[in-house]
Amino acid sequence: MRTSAGRPRDRVAPVPVVCLSRESSLAIRPKSTLILMIAPVAVGQVRFTLPGLAADARGVVSGRDMAARFATLDRVVWFLRLLSAAGDLDACWSGMRLIPVRSPLGLREMLLLLPAPSTEAADLVARAARTAGGQCATGAGRHFVEYRDGRASLGYDVGEVARGPGDFVFYTADKVLYCHAEGERSLVRLLLGLDLLRRPGGSPGTPGDDGVCYVTARRGLGVRLCEYLCHVGVEARAAPCEQAAESAFGLHTGFWLFHIENLPARLSGLMSETPGLALYRPVTDGVAVAAGYRHPVNLAACRVLFREDRLLLLAPRPTGAILLDPAPALADISDLLPLPLLLAGEQPVASARPVRPKRLDVPLRLVYAPEVPTRAKAAYLPWSQVGWLRRLCQALPPTALRGHQVALLDDAVLVMADDELAVLPLGKLLDQAAPGVLVPAGMRLAPAVDPEALARRLGTGENSLLVFPEAGEPPLRIPAAAMQPLDRRILAELTVEERALAAHSHPVAVREETVEIETDPLGPFSLWGLGRR
Amino acid sequence: MPRHFVSHFVLPMVKGGRLRVGRPVGWPAVARLLRAHDASHAPARRETWATAEVARLRQLCAAGFGVDAGPFPLDESSLRLAAAGHDLLLLGHPEIVGRPREQERVAKLAQELADLGPPADLCEAVARYSLLARLPDVVRVEHQVRVGPSWLRFELRATRGSPSAAMRALARLTSTPVASRRRGWWTEIGFPVCADGAIEALFRACPLLEAMDPMRLHPPLSWRRILPALRFPTLGRVVAGRMVEIGSEPAGSALVMALLRFGSAGERDEAPASGEEIAFAIRFVAHVHWLHQLFGANRELAAGSDFAALLAAAADVEPRLLWPPDIVRDRGPGLRFARTLERLRAETPPCVPDRYRAMRTLCALAASF
Numbered sequence: 020m021r022t023s024a025g026r027p028r029d030r031v032a033p034v035p036v037v038c039l040s041r042e043s044s045l046a047i048r049p050k051s052t053l054i055l056m057i058a059p060v061a062v063g064q065v066r067f068t069l070p071g072l073a074a075d076a077r078g079v080v081s082g083r084d085m086a087a088r089f090a091t092l093d094r095v096v097w098f099l100r101l102l103s104a105a106g107d108l109d110a111c112w113s114g115m116r117l118i119p120v121r122s123p124l125g126l127r128e129m130l131l132l133l134p135a136p137s138t139e140a141a142d143l144v145a146r147a148a149r150t151a152g153g154q155c156a157t158g159a160g161r162h163f164v165e166y167r168d169g170r171a172s173l174g175y176d177v178g179e180v181a182r183g184p185g186d187f188v189f190y191t192a193d194k195v196l197y198c199h200a201e202g203e204r205s206l207v208r209l210l211l212g213l214d215l216l217r218r219p220g221g222s223p224g225t226p227g228d229d230g231v232c233y234v235t236a237r238r239g240l241g242v243r244l245c246e247y248l249c250h251v252g253v254e255a256r257a258a259p260c261e262q263a264a265e266s267a268f269g270l271h272t273g274f275w276l277f278h279i280e281n282l283p284a285r286l287s288g289l290m291s292e293t294p295g296l297a298l299y300r301p302v303t304d305g306v307a308v309a310a311g312y313r314h315p316v317n318l319a320a321c322r323v324l325f326r327e328d329r330l331l332l333l334a335p336r337p338t339g340a341i342l343l344d345p346a347p348a349l350a351d352i353s354d355l356l357p358l359p360l361l362l363a364g365e366q367p368v369a370s371a372r373p374v375r376p377k378r379l380d381v382p383l384r385l386v387y388a389p390e391v392p393t394r395a396k397a398a399y400l401p402w403s404q405v406g407w408l409r410r411l412c413q414a415l416p417p418t419a420l421r422g423h424q425v426a427l428l429d430d431a432v433l434v435m436a437d438d439e440l441a442v443l444p445l446g447k448l449l450d451q452a453a454p455g456v457l458v459p460a461g462m463r464l465a466p467a468v469d470p471e472a473l474a475r476r477l478g479t480g481e482n483s484l485l486v487f488p489e490a491g492e493p494p495l496r497i498p499a500a501a502m503q504p505l506d507r508r509i510l511a512e513l514t515v516e517e518r519a520l521a522a523h524s525h526p527v528a529v530r531e532e533t534v535e536i537e538t539d540p541l542g543p544f545s546l547w548g549l550g551r552r
Numbered sequence: 553m554p555r556h557f558v559s560h561f562v563l564p565m566v567k568g569g570r571l572r573v574g575r576p577v578g579w580p581a582v583a584r585l586l587r588a589h590d591a592s593h594a595p596a597r598r599e600t601w602a603t604a605e606v607a608r609l610r611q612l613c614a615a616g617f618g619v620d621a622g623p624f625p626l627d628e629s630s631l632r633l634a635a636a637g638h639d640l641l642l643l644g645h646p647e648i649v650g651r652p653r654e655q656e657r658v659a660k661l662a663q664e665l666a667d668l669g670p671p672a673d674l675c676e677a678v679a680r681y682s683l684l685a686r687l688p689d690v691v692r693v694e695h696q697v698r699v700g701p702s703w704l705r706f707e708l709r710a711t712r713g714s715p716s717a718a719m720r721a722l723a724r725l726t727s728t729p730v731a732s733r734r735r736g737w738w739t740e741i742g743f744p745v746c747a748d749g750a751i752e753a754l755f756r757a758c759p760l761l762e763a764m765d766p767m768r769l770h771p772p773l774s775w776r777r778i779l780p781a782l783r784f785p786t787l788g789r790v791v792a793g794r795m796v797e798i799g800s801e802p803a804g805s806a807l808v809m810a811l812l813r814f815g816s817a818g819e820r821d822e823a824p825a826s827g828e829e830i831a832f833a834i835r836f837v838a839h840v841h842w843l844h845q846l847f848g849a850n851r852e853l854a855a856g857s858d859f860a861a862l863l864a865a866a867a868d869v870e871p872r873l874l875w876p877p878d879i880v881r882d883r884g885p886g887l888r889f890a891r892t893l894e895r896l897r898a899e900t901p902p903c904v905p906d907r908y909r910a911m912r913t914l915c916a917l918a919a920s921f
Binding site (some may be wrong): 532535538539540544548549551 | 576580645646647692734
């Protein structure tokens with residue numbers, strides 16, 4: 020038997036094998052001859068049975084497309100990781116398609132179709148696919164033959180083009196596989212569904228190499244962060260964003276997005292560790308990954324999969340990926356600040372700092388002033404002389420009693436006249452240095468400030484009195500409520516009259532003060548011994 | 553028991569101020585107080601002064617009732633009532649709240665102490681009331697400091713007389729005011745269920761205390777307990793005046809409701825009401841309405857009230873229950889009263905027919921006397 024290229028078909032020893040031809044797949048033929056479905060390409064061969072195959076200058080056979088078959092989806096991810104780390108293959112990534120297929124045995128497999136711009140790129144794809152446990156084929160349209168390997172350095176060609184049903188036909192060394200496509204899966208969605216990996220030993224606050232980072236802030240923190248960045252002099256742009264909810268009944272979580280050109284290292288920890296703030300590191304145009312994490316696939320290599328007019332923020336669960344479509348129009352943070360806060364932030368700090376004045380206090384003291392004419396206003400009687408006052412009050416006329424007020428202190432009694440104290444030559448006479456300020460007669464206060472200003476400064480007047488009983492002693496403040504008319508104070512002591520009057524009053528008259536419970540601490544106590552004995 | 557029971561508890565309860573509630577006061581303490589105030593002993597100077605002040609204030613209170621009696625001594629009945637009042641107040645102590653066994657024991661002790669029975673004469677009734685008159689006015693001051701928002705609130709509470717040092721420090725630190733609130737022990741704080749017996753015994757010993765507060769819900773007003781006091785004309789007039797002060801319609805309705813209970817089912821294991829007692833009670837209620845018409849607010853009695861139902865039923869069944877014999881019905885107050893009764897007889901039966909029929913039965917029982 021000869022192939023269409025005129026080369027003799029390989030023959031091996033006649034042993035029982037499984038022949039997977041189009042006509043008799045899975046049929047066991049004992050003592051039959053192994054017929055290879057594919058044959059290595061010879062040096063200088065220019066004509067090939069499988070349409071779409073072509074040889075480059077080195078004679079390596081390659082088709083327009085590459086197809087990598089994997090048994091499971093995790094091997095696809097493995098392949099993508101290897102391929103993204105292999106190099107810059109934009110042409111491969113741009114046309115890559117992920118197609119679930121079903122094999123003739125009923126198994127589901129994942130098929131990756133990607134263009135092969137060159138044999139070098141095809142070699143990289145084949146190496147990654149085989150490392151990830153898959154099979155790599157080349158071809159065009161629906162026919163794919165095994166890509167070159169160690170047994171066929173130039174590649175393979177098929178002996179006969181299969182005519183069986185199937186969306187994709189794979190020619191291997193011993194069989195022809197007809198696979199049926201079951202839809203197509205989004206490669207971008209597959210990438211976005213992968214969990215981020217924590218960087219081992221990496222600081223979460225480390226921004227990108229060029230200092231560019233994104234920061235998201237909860238809605239309530241946006242303006243505050245604007246103020247702070249403006250205050251510390253960090254140039255940034257920001258915009259409020261609204262994340263689209265998955266459901267019409269879901270919550271629309273809004274946040275602020277900040278794009279910081281050069282984040283100082285001292286602020287990295289603040290941005291990444293403050294609750295409500297999240298720091299992202301851009302990995303390629305339109306994609307940023309949470310600081311401290313990395314995507315399993317090198318997203319920079321597959322940047323062609325992401326549109327530049329969108330912004331994708333990848334965060335670990337439960338936040339997940341945040342897609343901003345289109346990317347928000349960022350504005351300078353200085354334009355986002357409310358105007359009063361902006362003005363307050365732009366004012367120099369030194370001008371707003373209050374200057375603590377130095378004290379210029381002069382102590383107030385009593386000094387002897389014999390030249391000052393004395394005009395007694397009040398008398399300060401120790402309790403030892405109150406008996407004299409009682410006897411004197413018996414003889415005072417009503418006008419004199421009406422014109423005096425008295426306050427009972429701990430160690431003395433203060434008697435103050437409305438006008439001038441002339442009829443009570445008892446105790447220590449006091450003069451009025453200022454309204455409500457009483458000093459001993461023959462003395463004055465130094466410094467000699469204005470009496471009205473002195474009264475205002477000491478807080479005397481209508482509400483209280485300030486009495487200086489002796490030079491060198493602290494003054495006494497007596498509230499005005501403690502001053503009572505002298506005649507009323509005397510009559511209040513006549514308890515006999517009070518009882519006689521109150522005896523005919525209504526019982527409500529004794530109900531003046533409320534009754535409040537004041538609980539004593541009980542502690543442990545016994546309940547026995549309380550009953551009747 | 554407070555160390556100075558008279559000066560720290562009895563005197564503030566009579567005069568006002570802060571009364572201190574401590575450990576329970578039992579029978580031995582009462583006996584000890586009686587011995588201490590005996591002439592053969594010399595009590596502390598403070599207690600002597602407090603005893604004299606209490607006697608003077610109780611005399612003033614009695615003078616308000618028109619009872620010309622001498623200073624009331626702190627005899628056994630007074631000390632037992634004071635001790636019972638103390639133990640009842642103790643039931644609201646923060647340290648004993650939540651300890652039901654101790655509460656039941658203290659309540660039982662208070663019931664034993666207050667179980668004096670009705671007063672024998674006018675002076676005794678007034679004397680007992682003069683000691684306990686301000687018991688419903690007792691308040692407890694509670695201080696509170698709240699720090700933080702509603703979802704993360706930190707609170708400090710105190711029921712002592714004044715805020716604690718920690719509370720003041722917290723308030724000063726956070727610039728938060730100390731909120732103080734007065735809660736009436738009788739009306740807001742209340743007393744546990746186990747104290748019902750003690751309260752009833754206290755009311756039975758001092759019926760004026762119950763009669764002066766007819767609007768109280770629990771224990772409900774009992775005519776059986778207040779009748780001994782109302783039978784003294786002097787006290788009856790004072791209580792009727794109190795009803796007019798409170799509001800003749802709500803207070804009268806409370807009296808009528810209690811009268812319906814008194815005349816129908818009776819109260820617990822006490823004897824059922826006689827026709828004479830019912831007649832006396834109806835006459836007292838009518839007296840309240842006479843006072844309202846003469847001195848109360850110029851407001852018509854609502855036809856749907858219990859008070860109006862009783863008046864209308866009595867006017868139908870036996871008008872003599874409502875009319876004093878010396879009142880002329882065709883002019884002056886008598887004419888106004890007659891018009892009011894006519895209006896109530898026309899409006900009340902269709903308004904509250906069931907209640908009106910019950911009142912007619914009650915009035916018929918009273919008329920049978």
